Structure formats: structure tokens, C-alpha cells
Amino acid sequence: MTQITPQRPALDALQALDARDPLAHKRAEFLLPPGVIYLDGNSLGALPAAVPARLDHVTRQEWGDALIRSWTANNEGGRDWMALPDRVAAKVARLIGARPHEVAVGDSTSVNLFKALSAALAVADAGRRVILTDADNFPTDLYVAQGLNALLGGRYELRPVPAADLSAHLGPEVAVVMLTQVDYRTGERLDLAAVTAQAHAAGAVTLWDLAHSAGAFEVDLNGAGADFAVGCGYKYLNGGPGAPAFLFVAERHHAAPVALSGWMGHADPFEMARDYAPAAGARRFVVGTPMVLSLSALDTALDVFADVDLGALRAKSLSLTETFMALLDGIPDLTLVTPSDPSRRGSQVSYRHPQAREAMRRLVERGVIGDFRTPDILRFGFTPLYLSHAEVYHAAQAVQDVVQELRA
Amino acid sequence: MTQITPQRPALDALQALDARDPLAHKRAEFLLPPGVIYLDGNSLGALPAAVPARLDHVTRQEWGDALIRSWTANNEGGRDWMALPDRVAAKVARLIGARPHEVAVGDSTSVNLFKALSAALAVADAGRRVILTDADNFPTDLYVAQGLNALLGGRYELRPVPAADLSAHLGPEVAVVMLTQVDYRTGERLDLAAVTAQAHAAGAVTLWDLAHSAGAFEVDLNGAGADFAVGCGYKYLNGGPGAPAFLFVAERHHAAPVALSGWMGHADPFEMARDYAPAAGARRFVVGTPMVLSLSALDTALDVFADVDLGALRAKSLSLTETFMALLDGIPDLTLVTPSDPSRRGSQVSYRHPQAREAMRRLVERGVIGDFRTPDILRFGFTPLYLSHAEVYHAAQAVQDVVQELRA
Numbered sequence: 001m002t003q004i005t006p007q008r009p010a011l012d013a014l015q016a017l018d019a020r021d022p023l024a025h026k027r028a029e030f031l032l033p034p035g036v037i038y039l040d041g042n043s044l045g046a047l048p049a050a051v052p053a054r055l056d057h058v059t060r061q062e063w064g065d066a067l068i069r070s071w072t073a074n075n076e077g078g079r080d081w082m083a084l085p086d087r088v089a090a091k092v093a094r095l096i097g098a099r100p101h102e103v104a105v106g107d108s109t110s111v112n113l114f115k116a117l118s119a120a121l122a123v124a125d126a127g128r129r130v131i132l133t134d135a136d137n138f139p140t141d142l143y144v145a146q147g148l149n150a151l152l153g154g155r156y157e158l159r160p161v162p163a164a165d166l167s168a169h170l171g172p173e174v175a176v177v178m179l180t181q182v183d184y185r186t187g188e189r190l191d192l193a194a195v196t197a198q199a200h201a202a203g204a205v206t207l208w209d210l211a212h213s214a215g216a217f218e219v220d221l222n223g224a225g226a227d228f229a230v231g232c233g234y235k236y237l238n239g240g241p242g243a244p245a246f247l248f249v250a251e252r253h254h255a256a257p258v259a260l261s262g263w264m265g266h267a268d269p270f271e272m273a274r275d276y277a278p279a280a281g282a283r284r285f286v287v288g289t290p291m292v293l294s295l296s297a298l299d300t301a302l303d304v305f306a307d308v309d310l311g312a313l314r315a316k317s318l319s320l321t322e323t324f325m326a327l328l329d330g331i332p333d334l335t336l337v338t339p340s341d342p343s344r345r346g347s348q349v350s351y352r353h354p355q356a357r358e359a360m361r362r363l364v365e366r367g368v369i370g371d372f373r374t375p376d377i378l379r380f381g382f383t384p385l386y387l388s389h390a391e392v393y394h395a396a397q398a399v400q401d402v403v404q405e406l407r408a
Numbered sequence: 409m410t411q412i413t414p415q416r417p418a419l420d421a422l423q424a425l426d427a428r429d430p431l432a433h434k435r436a437e438f439l440l441p442p443g444v445i446y447l448d449g450n451s452l453g454a455l456p457a458a459v460p461a462r463l464d465h466v467t468r469q470e471w472g473d474a475l476i477r478s479w480t481a482n483n484e485g486g487r488d489w490m491a492l493p494d495r496v497a498a499k500v501a502r503l504i505g506a507r508p509h510e511v512a513v514g515d516s517t518s519v520n521l522f523k524a525l526s527a528a529l530a531v532a533d534a535g536r537r538v539i540l541t542d543a544d545n546f547p548t549d550l551y552v553a554q555g556l557n558a559l560l561g562g563r564y565e566l567r568p569v570p571a572a573d574l575s576a577h578l579g580p581e582v583a584v585v586m587l588t589q590v591d592y593r594t595g596e597r598l599d600l601a602a603v604t605a606q607a608h609a610a611g612a613v614t615l616w617d618l619a620h621s622a623g624a625f626e627v628d629l630n631g632a633g634a635d636f637a638v639g640c641g642y643k644y645l646n647g648g649p650g651a652p653a654f655l656f657v658a659e660r661h662h663a664a665p666v667a668l669s670g671w672m673g674h675a676d677p678f679e680m681a682r683d684y685a686p687a688a689g690a691r692r693f694v695v696g697t698p699m700v701l702s703l704s705a706l707d708t709a710l711d712v713f714a715d716v717d718l719g720a721l722r723a724k725s726l727s728l729t730e731t732f733m734a735l736l737d738g739i740p741d742l743t744l745v746t747p748s749d750p751s752r753r754g755s756q757v758s759y760r761h762p763q764a765r766e767a768m769r770r771l772v773e774r775g776v777i778g779d780f781r782t783p784d785i786l787r788f789g790f791t792p793l794y795l796s797h798a799e800v801y802h803a804a805q806a807v808q809d810v811v812q813e814l815r816a
Contacts, residue, residue: 108696110670147669241700261555262518288516
């Protein structure tokens, strides 16, 4: 028998929540395989139902039939590939509290981190030499900073500290504070506005990684006075495997130098001038020719958000994670590592478990897909657009069963 | 009446050439719109017939159904996205005279230029401070060098000189010689082996842009002793709009520093280590998560080359461009800017014309798609995989007619 805690929500109560879920209709806008409860949209978002037809159209009509003419044809239906990065940027901007001309879409998150960090260092006070970051930041963020700093002759010190100690390290030597808002392992969410204010008070420039934020809840970059940010297209934005990422550059920093200066960020790409002259706004941070197939999938994926109230999105996300935690409260061998305070939580719940890798293997076998993160983390992501409370109930039941099995 | 030169090939003679074309069967492996003669594969390659089904499979099965499991599933049919960049790299390697572990696929050509140039400068003799390049190099090559040099505090001098004067500038101050093998405007082809040898004799490192070479004719990078190269996935490789580009790093330079160091180039991405440790070989130059949709299209596009003899490809390419030039020989107002010496020609033919923009507009209206390049260039690319001599005949006829119209 599985252990029942007094607060354990009942299935019928959860079904009643689902019945009045204002986002319930969004589930039909995704294609999910039968028999699967998908708790890994924080790693790869599910397939929006409109994407296959869009890709087929882009491939057969725009590429196959219209060929080179699609670059500049001002037709309906997604052509005019030159403007596609800007159209996608405008859709991302709404989700992160940015203005369209402050967002550039294209390249991977890692490459955008490089662009953002090089620009952030350039606008930081000249004498400051420390890049302050969370020691548990997602590895690629650390690697990009290491690579850039080596390229710059080791001029900076990358200082990774525990998240809890960040404010203690905010001294006059800090040039840039580079943080991921939601920890990819624990799901802990930082207060973007408060940390930004703190960094600014210390004279530092901020660079936020919104990989686990954008599309999971409303982000208000301009409301927080943020400087630079990057984010991922393939997690909560559901843009497909390796989808183009985005870069936010606050308008006041648009004159920052563009380290990765390519022809698609030029003021007039087809002038074929010998000298780089940046395009207006964040478009200058678009580098080479955009990957139109991947970018088109992201473009269509973002349309799912068009009628979504971001407050309702956050409310449902918290309800789902709250429910999951309540259902698993007190289960032996599971140690919650995600904050139970909702304001400190993203849209994921993680537990330590002594046999986490094997536990996740068994869960996936049962159709409950989360993921394992080294060394001992069971990670479950909750995408409010396509998950129900009833699914959360069944997923929690599977977790209990597997944990029980492993104790036996 | 159009003017006929004595050497003008006759249509029936050209049809006879087509009848014994060893590559004629490749035409059926492309989807081209009816009524179009496509002479712009040097800008955007045509759609390989197998691509739409591959994209649909990747989207619905690999992404939609298998979801996150596709990253590591070692199944047939294109899954195992972690290894996809390496599989595509091996297919590119064969076309450019490289070994598979010397090629990295992903990111745009511009981003790869940045990676290659930063690595080339790092392995060049420390005292050398000049990046020597062709003043008529494709603009993004110049922009990338400008951006990198500015990031490095202007430590280098970017020296653009006319291609004809390159050897005169190969002094002891030259760190890197950065050249595009085939000029995007004139179609002039440099002798990759000879120029590489000359650069090496002068103590410089070479960086070749193969945008208009790879897939148009055989390239032998290792035969030439080349150091670094980049190339484009969406021109003669037919990988689709903005397809991932490639980077070649000769094995002897694999220890060069990786400026764009991301988690997908890490020796063990899922170890989630805090410090970057490069993967073996050129894989270290893969940066962020690959754009799987675009990369899968390129993967399938490259399969078209699997049974293609690269010598036959070059022979047909020269026969097509030779035929086109012979048909247009002596036409008033058309000034050939492409070398007539076949060894100095890529797979394109360009003419100056006083009303080039309007002439190309009229040609496109008639279904002959080439392109206009500022200020006065009519550019025609010849992809030997899907063009026939008979099409070249009809295209040349259309050019003659339009030129005649514009004189009237």
C-alpha cells in the first residue's frame, strides 16, 4: 500500500479543478502520444498541432516552389524570410516584458549567451573585472563565460558562488551578474526584479538566462529594469528540438558593440557593403542567415500563446506543482529540493532519491516522462498549456509506486 | 533577331549530351516547380524530394511521439539527436577532402567564421598581426573579422586587398589568410592548393570559405594541407533555407582554443560539470543544442550525393557553364566577368549589364531564375545535379531575348 498523507488531494477534487481550468482548451493544440504523461516540457516542449502543416508548407511551397523568392516576397502565410526573425521576436517580446525591437531571435542559447555577455561586459564600468554567477548555473552558461574570457586573454574573473551568497559578493569589482532565473536542477526561482535592483545598486550589469522562465510564467524584463537576457526556444516555448533561442537587449544598451557581426544584422544586407553597419535595434544581434525551417516551427509554436493570459498560466502552473508536491508529501526516500514557497518556484518540481536514475527509468517505462539529472535528481516539469491535474495525480501515483518498488 | 555566333551550340547537340549525362537520374531526386529553369542553386539549393517526408518523420515521430527520448535513442531512421551533428559532418567530410572528425556541423556560416578565425588567430605565430583577405570577399566574412577584431581590442589589422594582389601582401606580418574560394559575384575560383602552399610558405595560417565550392565540385582540403575552412549548407548542398553550416579544422589544430564553448562541444555534456572540457576532434566546435529540424533536412539533402562521383559532377558543371557562355558569346551589352579558363571558374557565370536589375526581373518573370548582385551583375548558378544542357539552352535564349528587349 502507498502511504496516504492527510493533505493528499483526491482525484475527483482535481478533476473538478480541471473542469474549470481556463486553459483546458489549449491541450487540443498539442499532439501528445497516447499513454504518456509528459513532465519534461522543461527539457523539450511537446509538439504544437499546427507545426507539421506549417513545416510542410515552408518546405514544399516556400522553399520548393517559391525558392529564392521567399526571402523577400511580402506575401501572407509566413513568407518573407528576411523579416521572419523580427516577427518571431515580437511574439517572444510579449512573453518576457520586452518591446519587439529589444529582442533578436536566432542561433542557440549558448551563442546568444556569448553575444549578450560580450555586450554586457562592454557596457559595464571599465574597471570592473568580475563576472558573478551562480555556481550551480546551467553548465553551458559557465562554459560560454569561460570561453569568452579566455578569448579576451583572461581579463575577467568568472566567480561562481552559491546562489544564497550572491548579495555578499556584489562588490565594486563586479562587472556583470549572470544568472539563470530558475535553477535547472532544483526549480528554485530567483526574484528577477529584486536581484536586478540589487545588482544595479552595486553598479553591475545584469544578464538573465530565462531558459526555464519564458513561456512558463510571465517575465517582466523592462518592469525590472533588466539589461540583457537570453532564453530557450525549445522548452516552455515548444519550438521543437534545438529551436532558435532569443536575446533581449534593453533599448538603452543598443549601442553596445556587436561581437558576432554578420550580414543579417547589417543595416542593409543586400547593399553588400564592405564595412559592418548595425541594423536598428536588437536586429543587429541577428548574425548569419536564419535557419528558416526551425525558425518557422518556433513561429507557429508561439501562436499557441496568442490568447493565453499569462496570469492564468502562472496560476495553473503553481496549482499543478502544488498538487504534485502535496501528493508526494511524506513519501520515504524522496527529498523535495524545490522551494515550497510558490514565489520561489518555477514550473518544475525536483526530488533527490538514492536510486534516481533507476527510478526515472521505471517511470518512463510506465509512460511518466520526467528526467534524471546527475547525481541524484528526479526532475518533473509542468507545462500548464497541456497538463491536467488528473494527469498530475496519476503521475504522482506512479512515482509512489516506483519508489515503493525500489524499497522492496 | 538574336545574334548567332559561329560556336553557338545547337539544341539537338545539347540534348544528345543530356542523353548520355551520367548524372541525369539525379534530377528526379529534386522537387522543382514546373515552368522554371532554376539558375540560383548557388544562393538557395532546390528541395531534395526526400526532405518533406524526413521532416514530417522528425516532427511527428521523433519530436511528437518519442519526445525527449530522441536525444539518446540509438534507433534507425534518424533518431539519436546527440549524434546527428557527427553523422552529418561525416557526409560533408567526403565532399571536401576531410576526415569526419575534422568537421563540425551546426550554426550559421557567419558564426562558424567567428569560430574558425578565432582559432586560426590563436594558432598563428604570436607576433603576426594581419588578417589578409580579398577586398571583394563576401561581406559577412569581412563583418565577422571586424567584429572579432573589435572584441579583441583591435589587436589585428584586417587588410582587404584585390585578389590579384594577394601574393604581394604575403609578408611576415600576416597571421591568417582568409579567402572565399569562389567569388560570389564573379564566380572566379582560386587554386586552393596553390594559395594554401603560398600562404604556408609565408608562415601564415589559411581559412577558406567554401560557400560556393562544397557540393559544386570536389574540394580536397587535406590534399592541399588547408588549416581551417567553413562552408554553407543551403547552396550547393541543398540543405534548405539557412541550413546549418560546417567548419573544418585540420587535425593538427584540434588543440586550438574553442572561443564559443558550449555544452554540446563538451566531452560529456550530461556530466553537467562546471568546467569546460572539449570533446574529441572537431565536435568541440559544436556549441549549443543543434537545430534538429534544419539539421535533419540537411542530413537527408546530403544523401543525394551518396552515389555521385565528384569528378563527374565537376565535368558536368564545366560543360553547363561552358555551354551557357558559348550561347551568350558576343551578345551586346553583356560583359562576361567570369573567367573562361575552366580551372579558374566555379559553377556560376556572371555578366555585367547596364540594366542588370531590370533584366533579372524580366528573366524571373519568364521563369528563368538567377539573381542580381549590386551594382550591375547578372548571376547564374549551375547545379549539375538537377540542370540539363537543354535547360541551359532555353535559359540563354531568354537572356538574349531580354537583353534585346532592353536595347529596343
